[in-house]
Amino acid sequence: MEPLIVVGILLVAAVAFGAWYYAHKRRQEFAAFAAQHGLGYAADDPFDMLGLPFALFRKGDGRGIDNVLWGPWRGEPIRAFDYWYYDESTDSGGGRSRTYHRHTCVLLEHEGVFPPLAITRENLFSRIADGLGFRDIELESEEFNRAFQVKGRDRRFAVAFLDARMMRWLLALPKRWEFEVAGAHLLAWERKRMAPAGFAPVIEMALAFRENVPRAASSMYGPGSERGEEQRT
DSSP: OOHHHHHHHHHHHHHHHHHHHHHHHHHHHHHHHHHHHTOEEEEEOTTOGGGSOOGGGGOSSEEEEEEEEEEEETTEEEEEEEEEEEEEEEOTTSOEEEEEEEEEEEEEEEEEEEEEEEEEEOOHHHHHHHHTTOOOOOOSOHHHHHHEEEEESOHHHHHHHSOHHHHHHHHTSOTTEEEEEEEEEEEEEESSOOOGGGHHHHHHHHHHHHHTSOHHHHHHHSTTOHHHHHHHO
């Protein structure tokens, strides 16, 4: 066998082993974190969360959820997990490649049934989309409009949800945080994959996001409200 072929086989084997070892070590760290905090843990998603109507869960050409934690955190039920998606591309020679994006996510439930609303950071691509006419929801604060992209089908709900206090709170956060609401769920995520020990701040951020939901938005789509019942049907 040619020496170059042998070297290539060894390199492929080394990469495969490295990926396996990293995933194995990460699962062990998650299991330890779960035991320390009294949470359940599964390497795969036992809740089929990709079925939830979040825009984040529709990105890319492929996606998945791994390393799911669940249970009470300060008495509040939470789910925290790794989320990834990839974009697939083809070069001029016909070769295909994938670009992966990885996030640390926390899912909470709330009382009520909210229409989908995504609150993400503005970037070069979203500004280009705005220029092409794919506009997001504009609010009264120009500072907020420059910093965030707001997507949703119900502008009235978006205005009630993103009141002055909520906008101030969001503007004060580091740029790595993004959020969505849909139905009876809230989703918060960190724009990178965290070590298991780093999940605690993400969980706390999700809880803080829920605590800052304005009463006006909750009353519009809260339990027993007319709009909340419309969302259920």
